[in-house]
Amino acid sequence: MKKLKHFQNRTKSNLTFMILPNSSEKIIKFSLPKLLSKVIILSLFFVILSSIIFSSGYFGIRHKLIAANNQIAELKLENESQKYEIAELKNYSIKVDEKLADLNKIQNQVLNMVGLDTSNEDTSLPETTDILFSYSYSPNIVSRSAQSNIFSSQGYEEEINLLTELIDREKENMEKLILNVEQQLEYLDALPNLMPNPGRISSPFGYRISPTGRNREFHNGIDISNKLGTDIIAAGSGIVTYSGYNGGYGKVVMISHGYGYTSIYAHNQEILVSVGDQIEKGQVIAKVGSTGRSTGPHVHFEVRLNNEPINPLDLIEN
Template identity: 30%
Template structure:
């Protein structure tokens, strides 16, 4: 008959009686099975604990990265706000320049399309937590950056137009006969007068400025010499083309200091005062014509 117990003998020492203990085999097997269950359970718990720790560490790292990204995002928001402020200043400056230059104002896309649709993101850092969570802030930033890019392109074209206009105005100002060619006494003005030679009333298309013979005659504006020689009653004559339809004439010179085709700058000496041609004394006959029509030189002289 198979035994259903295990005998455990305990021998303390040589003089002590041996002790015997009978333990049911089922109990021993139960102990072993329970031990295996406990060991397996501990192994599972340790493994699960390791994975949990790893996940917690990952979440901590992700939380840190998210916090850093939020901080960086808010930095971008501030940068966009600064750009918006600067763009506003540029618009205001552009508007002032255009008013001064009598140019049409620039129209931006939002002025054409109007305002509507979703509420724009205000980029308030105090609201950034909610905005970041529902991605409204990111969407708003994308839309705002796109609008800023569009406005920047328009502003660049506007400034380029202003630069071209101002350069043209600079060229026009440089080509405008705004200073006296000589200093002296005006003896005859622009308009109808009694001719000192015929005694008849006739049109005097310039102004006569009396001064000493040999006084330098200076160009009142930038231009090109289109005539330098003798011409009838004007005697020695210099004619300058200043562009923009403006032509000036300098008669009765004693000596010419320029030649045809020469480029002249305002202040350059083009001749000397004299009394050549039909003249009653040393003086400069000075004419200004715009698109072939004689005009009063005093309209342009600033000094």
């Protein structure tokens, strides 16, 4: 019975709270059971603790989100800058590719001029875009510092400018080479170094016993024997400066090749060209005959350099 009373007294014990206003108003006073007061205090403690924990987590997440958004904005700005730099590099590469294409045409022109067939060979130069953009770019793999090095348009611009200067210089050299090759080809085309007839050499260049007498004489050319009427071709390109009959030479054709060279074709049966004709190398100009001072059908082939007779075989063999 005593214990029950003691428990009732404990449950009836209260906590009294007083609210003192600043003014002279009535003091507010109320009482709460001690157990209920403890529950309320603990609840308030847990609410405050939860609020602190939630606030710290919220502000931490918010800070991370702000940092992530700033990083995304920075990456977007960097990507836009890289896109612009890539576009600039592509423009540079297009210009270089155009110059490379011109250089490639000149290269093929030179090869064709010297008789090299380029149809079965790939002589084209690699495009600059293949060189500059042959790597694969991934923002997730390449670090930003590496990206800035890779896409340094200023560095590439300097290299491309240097490359274009080299290409222009090489193009200029190739154009000079073409001019030299053209001059050499013109010279080789004009050089009287073809055998005018496929017959047998019956009399060489130099001193010999005259075929019409017993005197020793100097033979200014070579005699090539063959059947009457066989073709005689021009040993080199040039212009006909004489076409007609000329004493012991009989019917003769004389061609000026330039570079100091002149060729003579004598004892012809028939002449097929006239004075002033532009003759191509290998063109048929006459027929084998035996006109003038001759002992049989042949062509007397004579080459003069600066009006001095030289051995035609020296040109032909070389």
